[in-house]
Amino acid sequence: MEKDLAFDLIIVGAGMVGATLACALAESSLRVAVIESERPTDFKSDQAHDLRVSALNIASQRIFQNIGAWGGIKSRRYCPYRRMRVWEIEGQGDTTFDCKDINESVLGHIVENRVVQLALWERMVQCPNVTLFCPASIKDVDYGTDGSVLFMDDGSQITGRLLVAADGGNSLVRQSAGIGVQSWGYEQQALVSYVETAYPQQDITWQKFVPDGPLAFLPLSGNHASLVWYNWPEEVSRLKGLSDQAFAAELYSIFPRDLGEINQVISRASFPLKRQHALQYVKQGVALVGDAAHMIHPLAGQGVNIGLLDAAVLAETLLLAEREHQNIADISVLKNYESKRRKHNLTMMTSMDLLYRVFRQEQLPVKLLRNLGLGLAQRLAPAKLKAMEFAMGLERSRLDQLVLGGGLPQLAKSKTQAVR
Numbered sequence: 001m002e003k004d005l006a007f008d009l010i011i012v013g014a015g016m017v018g019a020t021l022a023c024a025l026a027e028s029s030l031r032v033a034v035i036e037s038e039r040p041t042d043f044k045s046d047q048a049h050d051l052r053v054s055a056l057n058i059a060s061q062r063i064f065q066n067i068g069a070w071g072g073i074k075s076r077r078y079c080p081y082r083r084m085r086v087w088e089i090e091g092q093g094d095t096t097f098d099c100k101d102i103n104e105s106v107l108g109h110i111v112e113n114r115v116v117q118l119a120l121w122e123r124m125v126q127c128p129n130v131t132l133f134c135p136a137s138i139k140d141v142d143y144g145t146d147g148s149v150l151f152m153d154d155g156s157q158i159t160g161r162l163l164v165a166a167d168g169g170n171s172l173v174r175q176s177a178g179i180g181v182q183s184w185g186y187e188q189q190a191l192v193s194y195v196e197t198a199y200p201q202q203d204i205t206w207q208k209f210v211p212d213g214p215l216a217f218l219p220l221s222g223n224h225a226s227l228v229w230y231n232w233p234e235e236v237s238r239l240k241g242l243s244d245q246a247f248a249a250e251l252y253s254i255f256p257r258d259l260g261e262i263n264q265v266i267s268r269a270s271f272p273l274k275r276q277h278a279l280q281y282v283k284q285g286v287a288l289v290g291d292a293a294h295m296i297h298p299l300a301g302q303g304v305n306i307g308l309l310d311a312a313v314l315a316e317t318l319l320l321a322e323r324e325h326q327n328i329a330d331i332s333v334l335k336n337y338e339s340k341r342r343k344h345n346l347t348m349m350t351s352m353d354l355l356y357r358v359f360r361q362e363q364l365p366v367k368l369l370r371n372l373g374l375g376l377a378q379r380l381a382p383a384k385l386k387a388m389e390f391a392m393g394l395e396r397s398r399l400d401q402l403v404l405g406g407g408l409p410q411l412a413k414s415k416t417q418a419v420r
């Protein structure tokens with residue numbers, strides 16, 4: 001690596017969020033460095049699906065379309081879903097959300113995280129103002145209000161006026177800048193399994209709430225699916241220790257009949273779950289995006305969707321500051337980003353917590369109320385539509401605009417919406 005390089009902006013972490021930010025800053029006069037320790041492995045169409053997949057909502061799809069990365073996802077592998085079903089007790093309080101209700105052709109797409117990252121990298125390396133350093137490891141970060149220095153493992157140094165933390169939940173950048181977090185672990189873990197199903201490709205996702213925790217089905221391309229089973233750590237360890245055959249039998253016994261037969265369990269792994277929120281998203285010379293700023297319960301698959309909105313809003317904030325000849329690292333500029341994102345992320349995190357806790361209550365009155373609530377949600381069309389639009393990242397009312405701190409970023413709007 002060349003020695004002592006100077007940039008306007010250094011993005012640490014080129015996962016889905018950091019790489020999106022880099023692409024969104026393409027063709028500006030900002031000199032952008034992106035530091036990533038691991039290169040994603042190449043994609044082959046006959047490979048088994050990865051275990052890490054995300055449900056990307058409509059706002060995320062639009063961001064990828066607007067930064068030129070959606071084609072790279074479509075040319076690899078993805079599965080659209082058009083309906084979403086939530087229920088607790090069969091036949092009661094059963095709610096189905098359908099994209100037709102909100103005049104959209106899909107509710108979202110399930111895509112492997114690596115496929116998203118590869119599509120973004122393909123675009124990122126075409127951006128003349130972006131320099132990718134990978135594999136590159138940081139030994140130390142010297143955060144400074146007038147610019148920061150990254151000390152790399154190979155002895156080189158990279159300096160930048162603005163440092164962006166896109167380095168995930170354990171962000172070294174966030175810690176170096178002395179930004180604290182409010183954090184706690186959920187008692188349950190997520191056991192994710194990738195299976196081959198007897199049914200052909202589905203266009204529905206579903207979530208069933210059972211006493212031990214929710215069960216979720218995410219369709220993948222072909223006869224494949226990702227199953228998520230939230231459960232206690234001891235039970236997760238037991239399930240992980242079973243043979244594939246015995247594990248398939250357990251899945252078949254607990255998952256709803258809608259799943260059908262499981263032909264094969266291909267892989268499985270568990271993930272601990274944490275809620276974490278940075279006390280600040282910005283300081284003079286530093287900004288946090290994605291999981292470096294917030295970690296949320298994956299129950300409704302919103303983590304990366306809100307991270308991508310962070311990237312879109314930060315990019316728009318910096319591009320505006322650059323056009324107006326303001327200092328992009330100045331706290332007054334960065335505060336505009338924070339005020340647009342913090343409230344929205346907090347609303348999303350609190351909604352997920354509420355959902356997680358309400359559905360774990362076993363008392364009969366709470367159960368009855370829950371089912372009444374789901375049943376009402378099915379019948380109360382306006383409430384149902386509002387919930388769907390919120391989850392899909394669509395801004396259609398004054399309320400959405402308030403929660404989103406003045407509305408969706410242009411990058412998350414369709415081209416026609418953006419010019420309106």
Ligand SMILES: Cc1cc2nc3c(=O)[nH]c(=O)nc-3n(C[C@H](O)[C@H](O)[C@H](O)COP(=O)(O)OP(=O)(O)OC[C@H]3O[C@@H](n4cnc5c(N)ncnc54)[C@H](O)[C@@H]3O)c2cc1C
Nearest residue numbers: 013015016017037054055167168290291301302303304305
């Ligand atoms: C079980 C589970 C299911 C989920 N399902 C969904 C879903 O359906 N939908 C959804 O929206 N979200 C989902 N999420 C959340 C989602 O996966 C995360 O929000 C998302 O991956 C965060 O992206 P990120 O780019 O901010 O961080 P990360 O994905 O953590 O990326 C950080 C990057 O920084 C790099 N890095 C870290 N430290 C350094 C360093 N010091 N130097 C250089 N590089 C560094 C890492 O290598 C990595 O590439 C789920 C999470 C879990 C646990």
